[in-house]
Amino acid sequence: MTAARSTRRDFLKWSSLAAVMAPATRFLRAGEPAAASRPNILFIMVDEMRWNALGCAGHRIVRTPNLDRLARQGTRFATAYTCAPICVPSRYSFFTSRYAHVHGSTDNGTPPRPGEVLLPVLLKQYGYQTALSGKLHFLPSQQEYGFDYFWSFSNEGPGKLPSWPQYMDARHGRASARRLVPGSQPFPDDPLGKDLGKLPYPKEDSQTFWITDRAIDFLRQRDKQKPFFLFVSYLDPHSPSQLCEPYWSMYDAGDMPSPRIPESVRKARPEAVRNDARGGGRHLIDDEAMARALTAAYYAKVTMVDDNVGRLLEQVESMGLSDDTIVVFTADHGNMLGDHGRWFKGVMYEGSSRIPLLIRAPRGGKLAADLNRGRVIEEMVENIDVMPTLMEMIGRPLPSGRGFQGTSLVNLVTGKETAWKTAIFAERGSMMIRTTRHKLIKNQARDLRQGGSEYELYDLVRDPGEDVNLIDDPACASIAAELKARLEAWQKDCPTPPVVKGIWTTPAETPATERPAKARPKQSSSRASRKK
Numbered sequence: 117m118t119a120a121r122s123t124r125r126d127f128l129k130w131s132s133l134a135a136v137m138a139p140a141t142r143f144l145r146a147g148e149p150a151a152a153s154r155p156n157i158l159f160i161m162v163d164e165m166r167w168n169a170l171g172c173a174g175h176r177i178v179r180t181p182n183l184d185r186l187a188r189q190g191t192r193f194a195t196a197y198t199c200a201p202i203c204v205p206s207r208y209s210f211f212t213s214r215y216a217h218v219h220g221s222t223d224n225g226t227p228p229r230p231g232e233v234l235l236p237v238l239l240k241q242y243g244y245q246t247a248l249s250g251k252l253h254f255l256p257s258q259q260e261y262g263f264d265y266f267w268s269f270s271n272e273g274p275g276k277l278p279s280w281p282q283y284m285d286a287r288h289g290r291a292s293a294r295r296l297v298p299g300s301q302p303f304p305d306d307p308l309g310k311d312l313g314k315l316p317y318p319k320e321d322s323q324t325f326w327i328t329d330r331a332i333d334f335l336r337q338r339d340k341q342k343p344f345f346l347f348v349s350y351l352d353p354h355s356p357s358q359l360c361e362p363y364w365s366m367y368d369a370g371d372m373p374s375p376r377i378p379e380s381v382r383k384a385r386p387e388a389v390r391n392d393a394r395g396g397g398r399h400l401i402d403d404e405a406m407a408r409a410l411t412a413a414y415y416a417k418v419t420m421v422d423d424n425v426g427r428l429l430e431q432v433e434s435m436g437l438s439d440d441t442i443v444v445f446t447a448d449h450g451n452m453l454g455d456h457g458r459w460f461k462g463v464m465y466e467g468s469s470r471i472p473l474l475i476r477a478p479r480g481g482k483l484a485a486d487l488n489r490g491r492v493i494e495e496m497v498e499n500i501d502v503m504p505t506l507m508e509m510i511g512r513p514l515p516s517g518r519g520f521q522g523t524s525l526v527n528l529v530t531g532k533e534t535a536w537k538t539a540i541f542a543e544r545g546s547m548m549i550r551t552t553r554h555k556l557i558k559n560q561a562r563d564l565r566q567g568g569s570e571y572e573l574y575d576l577v578r579d580p581g582e583d584v585n586l587i588d589d590p591a592c593a594s595i596a597a598e599l600k601a602r603l604e605a606w607q608k609d610c611p612t613p614p615v616v617k618g619i620w621t622t623p624a625e626t627p628a629t630e631r632p633a634k635a636r637p638k639q640s641s642s643r644a645s646r647k648k
Contacts, residue, residue: 154242154510155478156441157345158432161210162421163203163251163354164461165447167196167470169418177371178415182426183474186445188490190476191529195496201449201461201468202544203253206499210448211235213503213514213522216543218610223544227255230624231613233519235503236345237262237620242512245342248273249330250349262620267330269323269351280326288317296358302409307389307397308459309406311356312413319360319420324352328424332431343440343510348428353417353451355460363416372408372415375454377401382457399460407454414453439480442509444502447471455581464548464557465582473497475505475525483509486530493529496540496550501525519614541606549603553577556599571596 167173171180172187173194198206204224205216211234216222220229236246240262247265254261257272266273269280284293296313303309319325331348338344382402389397401407425445432438452458452467461468477487500522507514508524527533542548545560557572573587573596586592613621 154244154343154512155481156343156437157239157244157506157510158428158441158443159345159347159506160425160428160443160445161207161250161347161349162445162447163349163351164449164451165353165418165421165472166450166453166467167194167472169353169415170472173472177367178418180418180422182422182429183445183472186425186429186443186476187474189488190443190474191487191489191491191493193473193475193493193497193525195494196446196471196473196499197469197496197540197542197550198447198449198471198499199540199542200544201463201542203448204255205544206448207253208232210446210499210502212613213500213520214611214613215500215521215541215606217607218521219613221255224253225255228622229613230622232622233614233616233619234262234622235506236347238507238616239345240264241616241619242510243342244345245339246345246347247331247334247338248347248349249334250327250347251351252347252349256623259623263347265334267327269327269349280323283326284317284321287321292317293323294356294358300364303403303406306403306406308399308401309403309410311358312409313356313358314364315358315360317360319363322360322420324350324417324420324424328427331428335431335435335437350421350424352421353414357410357413357417359413359416359420363420364413366416366419367412369405369409369412372411374404375401375407375457377404377407377454377457380457385457399462400457401454401459402457410459411453414451438478440478442478442506443474443476444506445472445474446499446502448499462544464542464544464546464555466576466580469542469548471499473499473502477509481509483526483530487526491529493525495528495536496552497525497528498522498537498540515614515616517614518611521611539602541603543607547603547607549599549606550576551599554595554599555582556596556603558600558603571600573599 168175169178170183171178172184172192199209200206200216202224205221208219208221208228209216212219212232219232221227240246246263248263249267251269252261252272258274260266260274265277267277271279271281281293295316297316300314301310301312303312315322327348327350331346334346381400385397385400385402388400432441449461450468450470451460452463452465455467456465475487477483479488501524504514504520504522504524505526508526513524514520523537528536539549539551546557548555548557553576555574555576559570569585569587571587572585573592574582574584575586587596
């Protein structure tokens with residue numbers, strides 16, 4: 117059998133590996149729905165996607181027909197934010213319903229504190245079969261984190277199932293995953309621009325298609341006696357800006373708008389590039405041509421994700437699962453795409469901290485009449501609200517108390533919510549509080565060394581581009597004082613983790629040992645289901 121073929125025997129072989137995990141204990145109480153009657157959950161996450169990079173959000177360039185259709189079939193939350201605009205902390209907040217300074221993972225290199233309760237672990241205890249295809253980015257990286265099946269986009273996870281790099285090594289030779297077509301890099305000497313380039317292999321071998329294939333394999337060969345939680349997590353549209361055809365040629369850089377680059381960035385970037393050990397040159401941009409080329413590649417990656425979301429939803433539909441499956445689409449954070457002369461994420465501005473969020477209820481469920489009307493919810497929501505929303509939708513709301521900090525979105529959509537939140541928060545060294553009108557940013561010390569003020573204040577109604585800092589405006593002094601006090605109180609609020617007896621929680625220490633080499637089960641492929 118070749119690496120590109122699959123059989124039922126292969127999947128059962130992988131299943132036997134998962135069977136060595138500790139058996140799930142189901143905590144069913146009187147009146148709760150049996151596990152088999154609970155809806156499935158398809159949770160799709162992308163990395164570094166702006167909230168407005170969607171046709172349904174009014175974008176005039178990027179094409180996202182499948183996500184637009186999902187928005188029409190479900191609910192779009194137009195003002196959704198991550199509480200930490202960087203990968204690892206944001207993902208922990210999605211899966212713990214707790215702010216970053218509370219669960220303890222405040223940057224990509226920091227694991228959470230011990231004792232945190234994670235969504236997939238909790239679902240597994242309630243009888244769900246759990247699977248991950250793609251990127252998790254939790255620390256320590258070789259844990260299972262409650263997933264029965266873990267197909268990794270890199271080398272994370274327990275290593276029981278083959279990863280995408282292993283697939284590429286077997287198919288195209290060692291180190292083939294990031295090999296570029298010679299001469300396809302238009303900016304080879306720039307620390308940011310050198311990420312741009314054309315990949316020589318077909319789209320079907322790209323990481324994004326591979327992640328979708330593994331998810332489809334799971335849907336086809338899962339245990340049909342259990343509901344499933346399938347987390348499909350794409351790296352795209354995150355850098356590097358490298359694409360196969362037809363995506364490499366999909367958008368013309370000349371059609372992309374040029375960002376307004378502040379003069380301060382034009383002066384600062386050359387020095388940042390010369391001292392690029394900390395990556396400063398990659399987070400600033402001062403070249404309009406390079407910005408347009410990178411933006412074209414970014415939008416092409418968004419469309420590639422959209423194509424694969426379409427493949428997933430078509431598979432769910434063809435298997436008759438739409439009546440029983442919750443679908444979530446979101447991102448861990450955004451990308452500045454040249455706003456304020458910046459690229460990537462990690463800052464409190466809208467391009468970095470605001471995210472897309474789409475939710476579709478099971479078509480045959482009691483919430484379909486409210487959640488599946490194509491509504492756009494304008495109220496501010498946070499990524500910590502997703503976990504309690506899912507738990508309520510499956511009929512098992514999270515225990516009350518302060519341990520879980522998010523609020524279910526169900527009552528907000530159904531119109532039963534009478535006291536929705538008046539502010540949202542985010543942090544990554546720097547911090548922000550946003551109300552319905554204003555945003556206050558408190559910059560960390562390292563940002564102040566690069567110039568600027570400790571605080572920034574913006575009126576997002578009059579100034580949605582965050583161009584006019586009102587912090588020194590006497591007319592705004594009382595607003596600034598109130599928001600500073602609320603931000604300080606939020607930072608001091610650190611409830612202990614919720615206690616759910618009998619389940620795995622985040623460990624006290626990171627294992628120092630490397631994972632042992634394991635046999636590589638043969639890979640399967642869902643190419644027969646692919647459509648051009």
